[in-house]
Amino acid sequence: MHIPSITELSLLKALWRWxxxxxxxxxxxIGDELSWSYSSTRKTLERMLEKGMVRQHTRHGVQTYEATLEKVDTLAMFARDFAKRVMEIDTPLPVAMFTGSKLVSGTELAELEQLLQQWPGNGDATP
Structure with missing residues (x-):
């Protein structure tokens, strides 16, 4: 699974919520967050569709999108990538860094903690 870019993540976050x-x-x-044109949103959605990050349906004559990437799995991948590539951390991350997030519920936080403990190289499966 590809790790979404920062702009793709912005679109996914909107989809996960609504x-x-x-x-x-x-x-x-996402318009205010990214400060870009509607055509840029469309182009990004097209690329995400090609990558399998979203799926498209027609509802009442309008094309709609849904995320195919699971929120918690994607956040765990981002956290691991950041820890390894940016911070050069080779051990599991504490879930406390996500406490207070408006993006994850308590249940999702528990799931995220479990995924973060399954650090690559521990012998545990990765998402």
């Missing part, structure tokens, strides 16, 4: 969404609705949710 899916299904049309391209226009996604753009309205």
């Amino acid at each position: 899916q299904p969404l049309s391209a226009r609705e996604i753009h309205e949710h």
Whole structure:
């Protein structure tokens, strides 16, 4: 599975919160954060569709999108990537770094903790 880019993550976060969404609705949710045009949102969605990160459906004559990447798995991948590549940490991360997040619920936080403990190289499976 590919780790989404920062801009792809912005679109995924909107979808995780409110899916299904049309391209226009996604753009309205992320427009201020990314400060880009609607055509950039559409192009990014097309690339994400090609990569299998989202799926597209027609609802009431409007193309809508849903995330195919699981939120907790994706966040765990991001955290591991950041820890390894940026911080050069080779051990499991504490889930405390996610406490207070508006993105994850208590249940998701527990799941995330479990995934973060399954650090690559520990002999445990990775998501």
